[in-house]
Amino acid sequence: MKPLNLSPSFEPPARRPAPLRFYGTFGPSCRDEKTFCTLLEAGMTGMRLNLSHGDLDRCADWLAAFRAAQTCCGVTADLMIDLHGPELRIGTLPKPLALSRGGRVRLAAAPAPDAIPVPAAVLDALTPDQPLLLDDGQIELRAVTCIADSVCCRVIRGGRLESRKSLALPGISLDLPLLTESDRHNLTLARTCGVTQVMMPFVQSGGDIRKLREILAESRLEELTIFAKIENRVGLDHLDGIIRETDWLVIARGDLGSALPLWRLPAVQKAVAARCRAQNCPFMVVTQMLDSMRRHPVPTRAEVCDVYNAVCDGAAALMLTGETAAGNYPAEAMRYLVRTATAEVVTL
Numbered sequence: 001m002k003p004l005n006l007s008p009s010f011e012p013p014a015r016r017p018a019p020l021r022f023y024g025t026f027g028p029s030c031r032d033e034k035t036f037c038t039l040l041e042a043g044m045t046g047m048r049l050n051l052s053h054g055d056l057d058r059c060a061d062w063l064a065a066f067r068a069a070q071t072c073c074g075v076t077a078d079l080m081i082d083l084h085g086p087e088l089r090i091g092t093l094p095k096p097l098a099l100s101r102g103g104r105v106r107l108a109a110a111p112a113p114d115a116i117p118v119p120a121a122v123l124d125a126l127t128p129d130q131p132l133l134l135d136d137g138q139i140e141l142r143a144v145t146c147i148a149d150s151v152c153c154r155v156i157r158g159g160r161l162e163s164r165k166s167l168a169l170p171g172i173s174l175d176l177p178l179l180t181e182s183d184r185h186n187l188t189l190a191r192t193c194g195v196t197q198v199m200m201p202f203v204q205s206g207g208d209i210r211k212l213r214e215i216l217a218e219s220r221l222e223e224l225t226i227f228a229k230i231e232n233r234v235g236l237d238h239l240d241g242i243i244r245e246t247d248w249l250v251i252a253r254g255d256l257g258s259a260l261p262l263w264r265l266p267a268v269q270k271a272v273a274a275r276c277r278a279q280n281c282p283f284m285v286v287t288q289m290l291d292s293m294r295r296h297p298v299p300t301r302a303e304v305c306d307v308y309n310a311v312c313d314g315a316a317a318l319m320l321t322g323e324t325a326a327g328n329y330p331a332e333a334m335r336y337l338v339r340t341a342t343a344e345v346v347t348l
């Protein structure tokens, strides 16, 4: 594997940007006024809407409840849209698929019983032995036979696969457009929906951010703050150019963790944080910060240490994803996030 062009630095942050920002993610567990009020009271400063799971117009009720909660709590919070962009995902499954180790499963571009729907570009790129990581690497497949419109895979690591989960092809970089048709449609609705920030997935260069700024300007959305997600090796290789162009950088550990051997993720996170600090670029750390709180009301010791370490490394924002979107304890998770991140330094 080519060495990453990043030198780690363990210098303490030059300054801790204040105040810290805290985000939750909309989803089935986080869509009513009461829940939003609890999150805002816990210290949340903004919500992210993941447009890979639904368009802005389909979420009108959620957005109305979020606005009502802000009025009720007497605060103003950010509304961030996370574009689909050049991100790879599987399509919609009629029902979740149970994949067992050693079993076989078919990938197809068109919906078919017992096949996993994937973009046609994925089928074109696959060759025998290519690994595929699904759902942030929880499930691993390996291509066995590849014919034009269908690929048969062996299940290396099994699990329960749900619709629209992430898909990564380690070692392959596909040439996909910066924005999808649905992204462009959502941008036309952004102003009326009160969007204040936009998150761009799989940023590959500073040029991607310049192009996004042009598109935002054409849509009279130049005031939106841009958050550039670093999610793969290409993004890491062009980090300085991206930092120069973006308003914020996002260390998006879900997809980034699938693009690298997972054990290298902590060192890479530290190195990206150091580069942001050196260039005075505010950055956000995201994904699985309190993942066990999807199922439990109290986080693990390792999770609270991860949150605190991210702040010590200079993160100016932290975001919860599945913990609020689809977890059983969204309010408790936000409370733990804010309290841990803002806990006083201890001198012994």
Ligand SMILES: Nc1ncnc2c1ncn2[C@@H]1O[C@H](COP(=O)(O)OP(=O)(O)OP(=O)(O)O)[C@@H](O)[C@H]1O
Binding pocket: 025, 026, 027, 028, 049, 050, 052, 053, 054, 164, 165, 166, 254, 255, 321, 322, 325, 326
């Ligand atoms: N707008 C939405 N509508 C329906 N379900 C959603 C929505 N947003 C999130 N979810 C559910 O919550 C889960 C966690 O949300 P999250 O935004 O982290 O998605 P994700 O698929 O893990 O993508 P990413 O890697 O971009 O975080 C999703 O997998 C999905 O099941």
Ligand SMILES: CC(=O)C(=O)O
Binding pocket: 229, 231, 251, 252, 253, 254, 255, 256, 286, 287, 321
């Ligand atoms: C949130 C996200 O997109 C990631 O961590 O990959």
